[in-house]
Amino acid sequence: xxxxxxxxxxxxxxKLFPLVLRLEPGEAAHRFVYGTPGFMTWWSQELPxxxxxxxxxxxxxxxxxxxxxxxxxxxxxxxxxxxxxxKPPEGGIWEFQTVDVRVFGFFxxxxxxIGVFGDSTKRxxxxxxxxxxxxxxxxxxxxxxxLDRIFGGKIDDVIT
Amino acid sequence: xxxxxxxxEQRRARFVGRVRRQLKIAFAEAKKRDVSQADVAxxxxxxxxxxxxxxxxxxxxxxxxxxxxxxxxxxxPQFELLTEAQLLEKAGRPTANKMANATSVSGSEGPAQVTxxxxxxxxxx
Numbered sequence: 001x002x003x004x005x006x007x008x009x010x011x012x013x014x015k016l017f018p019l020v021l022r023l024e025p026g027e028a029a030h031r032f033v034y035g036t037p038g039f040m041t042w043w044s045q046e047l048p049x050x051x052x053x054x055x056x057x058x059x060x061x062x063x064x065x066x067x068x069x070x071x072x073x074x075x076x077x078x079x080x081x082x083x084x085x086x087k088p089p090e091g092g093i094w095e096f097q098t099v100d101v102r103v104f105g106f107f108x109x110x111x112x113x114i115g116v117f118g119d120s121t122k123r124x125x126x127x128x129x130x131x132x133x134x135x136x137x138x139x140x141x142x143x144x145x146x147l148d149r150i151f152g153g154k155i156d157d158v159i160t
Numbered sequence: 161x162x163x164x165x166x167x168x169e170q171r172r173a174r175f176v177g178r179v180r181r182q183l184k185i186a187f188a189e190a191k192k193r194d195v196s197q198a199d200v201a202x203x204x205x206x207x208x209x210x211x212x213x214x215x216x217x218x219x220x221x222x223x224x225x226x227x228x229x230x231x232x233x234x235x236x237p238q239f240e241l242l243t244e245a246q247l248l249e250k251a252g253r254p255t256a257n258k259m260a261n262a263t264s265v266s267g268s269e270g271p272a273q274v275t276x277x278x279x280x281x282x283x284x285x
Contacts, residue, residue: 020163022170025244026251044164055219058176063217065165066177079184081216099217 005146007034007112015145016114019043021069030074031111031159036140039105039115050120053099060120063098071096071113071159078155086134089153093137095130097121104133106141106149107158114147116140176217179226184215186233195233203232 010016017040019033035043050060058066067082077083086093086104094113096103102124105115116137124130141149150158165173187197201208211229213219230237242250 022163024171024174024247026247026253028251048164053218055213056217057220058173058217059169061164062169062173062176065170066173069170069174070177070181075181076185079181079188 003146004148007108007114007147010145010147019068019115021065021072023069023073027073029072031072031113033068033072033113033115035115036145039118042118043115047101047118050100051122056099060098060100064096064101064103064118067096067098068103077159083155083159085153085155085158086130090151091134091138092141092149092151093134094158102133104137106137106147108141108147108149110150110157111159113158114141114145176221179221180215180217183221183226183229186230186235187215190233200229200232204228 005015007016011018011034014037016034016036019035019040021033023029047061047064048059052059056063071077071083081097083094083096086095093104093106096105098121100121102119102121103115104117104119105113107113117133119129119133124133141147152158163170187200190196190200197211198208201211204211210219214221214225214229226237
C-alpha cells in the first residue's frame with residue numbers, strides 16, 4: 001500500500017510550489033494556492049501570452065490573478081463562473097473561471113487548492129478540453145502526487 | 161519566485177475584480193427580493209445578455225454603467241480612495257506609524273501614497 005503524500009512533503013520534494021499572490025494592506029491569507037511544476041511553467045510562460053477578449057479590460061493574467069487573490073483573501077466564492085466543481089462531481093476536480101482563463105485542480109484539504117493545468121477559455125471550449133483536463137488532474141493527483149482530495153460537490157466542502 | 165504582475169497591474173486587477181464582485185453580490189441580494197437580472201435588463205432597456213457580459217467581464221463596465229446598474233437595483237454606488245494606513249485601520253490592524261518597525265508593514269512598493277480603490281454599493285432606504 002502506498003502512503004499518501006502531504007502538501008508539506010510535496011513542497012520539500014519540489015513537486016508543489018506556492019503561488020505568489022500578493023494581498024493588499026489589511027487583507028490576510030485565509031486560503032492557499034499551489035501549483036505542480038507543469039502548472040507553474042504554464043503560469044509564468046504561457047499565461048502571459050494568452051489571447052484577450054476584445055471587450056475585457058483586464059489581461060488574462062490579471063483576470064486570474066484577481067480571482068485567485070480574492071480566493072486567497074477569504075472572499076466568498078459562490079457566485080457563478082468563479083469556482084465550480086467539474087461534472088461529474090465524483091471526480092473532485094474544480095475549475096477557476098474567468099472570461100479568458102481556466103485553471104483546473106483539486107483540494108487536498110479545505111482552503112488549499114492545487115493548480116494542475118491552465119488554459120484559455122476559448123481553447124477549452126473550441127476543442128472540448130474539459131473532460132481531458134479533468135481526467136489528467138485525477139491521474140496526477142492519484143498517481144503522481146499521491147494526494148487525497150476532497151469529494152463533495154458543494155463549495156462549502158472545499159472552502160470556509 | 162517573483163510575481164507575475166507588477167504592482168500597478170495587481171492593483172488594477174484587484175480593483176476591477178472588486179467592482180464586479182460588488183455587483184455580483186448586489187445581483188445575488190436582489191434575487192432574494194425576487195428581482196432578476198432580466199428585470200434589471202428590462203428596467204435599463206438592454207438585452208439581459210449585456211448584463212451577463214458586464215458581470216463576467218466580457219463587456220466593459222463604465223462608471224456610468226455602474227451608476228445605471230445601481231439605480232436599477234435600487235442602490236447607491238460610492239467610491240473612495242484609501243491610503244495603506246486607512247486600509248490597515250479599517251481591517252483593525254496597527255498602522256505603519258503606530259508600529260515600532262514601520263518598514264515591516266506589508267511591503268507596499270511604488271508611488272503608493274494613495275492605495276486601493278474601493279467601490280461600495282449601498283442599498284437605497
